[in-house]
Amino acid sequence: MVTKTQETELSNLESQVDNGGGGAWEYLCLVRNLKVRRSEKVLKHGLSILSDPKKRSSLGPDEWTLYEQVAIAAMDCQCLDVAKVLQKRFQESKRVGKLEALLLEAKGFWEEAEKAYSSLLEDNPLDQAIHKRRVAMAKAQGNISGAIEWLNKYLEIFMADHDAWRELAEIYVSLQMYKQAAFCYEELILSQPMVPQHHLAYADVLYTIGGLENLQTAKKYYASTIDLAGGKNTRALFGICLCSSGIGQLSKGRNKDDKESPELQALAATALEADYKQRASDKLPLLTTALKSLKVSS
Known part of the structure; x- marks a missing residue:
């Protein structure tokens, strides 16, 4: 959850970068750390760094992190060609495998994306991000029963994920499945009284x-x-x-x-x-x- 102080800091830094005052990398880091969606800004300012060899080389090991962040923002903005180019920057990587699956999602190739995620889970069954993507895919297709199924499977493994319990509760409430929703809120109260x-x-x-x-x-x-x-x-x-x-x-x-x-x-x-x-x-x-x-x- 973003605090008012963090929100103010982000807003000020965003204004500074938009007006040519510098601090693009710091802004991108803050967006990433706060886990907020600023896809258009991330795409714009991220590409400005990646297109400058000096700026890009100065990032060191964080260069891949920026490629990944900007690629995801490009998918969010439906700039799929840009996302594909960025995703190809690094080959034979599990993180690239995730980006490929995300790109399939963005294109609406649900079955292919599911196969890609299943393959990745074979290598790492405890990858939370991939389990969450399955829930998101089901919701994107309007498959609410599927989202409930994936969320329940996810919570069997990651029982301490408060956001997942809350999301499942809200889905149950939307379906008027109040007893099931009550159980989810009981779990939340037990873990966060x-x-x-x-x-x-x-x-x-x-x-x-x-x-x-x-x-x-x-x-x-x-x-x-x-x-x-x-x-x-x-x-x-x-x-x-x-x-x-x-x-x-x-x-x-x-x-x-x-x-x-x-x-x-x-x-x-x-x-x-x-x-x-x-x-x-x-x-x-x-x-x-x-x-x-x-x-x-x-």
């Missing part, structure tokens, strides 16, 4: 599934989201109000132990109203109406 976004997403899924037990659990995770976010999460505050309303309706006629305590919902409603007064005072009447409809008040 201090990330409020995981708690919030898990609560949203449980609320969507519904039922008294799920609403009660969702309410707890909305509360933990607020706690981790320092009390500043409007969505989680409203989630508590929604859960409280739903629990109240489902608890009618049940034992007192099953009924909802009004304290937390009142605190959430008060915090919501304070937040709206500060950031969107003109929308406060809408919030008040919504809370009344949920039979929740501060």
Whole structure:
């Protein structure tokens, strides 16, 4: 995740390079380290270095890294001829093999790309980048079931990849497969318990599934989201109000132990109203109406 400081640094350096102030190599290194997509800029400034023998020779062992970075940017920009020329710069290399497979992908030759990736995995079954390319290929073809299959296989090997768990969860949510999505968010919470976004997403899924037990659990995770976010999460505050309303309706006629305590919902409603007064005072009447409809008040 790119911080605001890093984003500012990247923006300033990009402006400097665009205006002829130098620092092209530093800019390309920063783009690569931050793993951000600036394909057109990378292609433009990378080619300017590669076309200058002096600049290119000064890179030493990093010369190949630049060829690879610019070749990928060329594919991103659909400059496939440029990518092919750059890819041929180094022969008989596994990294070139990856570029060849990427080029097949860019051309839409899916079967050939799959064969190329399978061949590369025979040599190195633990190559994360190639496993991820298989997921990306399935998504590019609209094969969502295939993407789910490859992601599950990937996570059997690389269980600590938080981004992959989150991606799988989001796919399940898009398909309304909420129980499967809940499992993914549980894994994320276990591995990254201090990330409020995981708690919030898990609560949203449980609320969507519904039922008294799920609403009660969702309410707890909305509360933990607020706690981790320092009390500043409007969505989680409203989630508590929604859960409280739903629990109240489902608890009618049940034992007192099953009924909802009004304290937390009142605190959430008060915090919501304070937040709206500060950031969107003109929308406060809408919030008040919504809370009344949920039979929740501060």
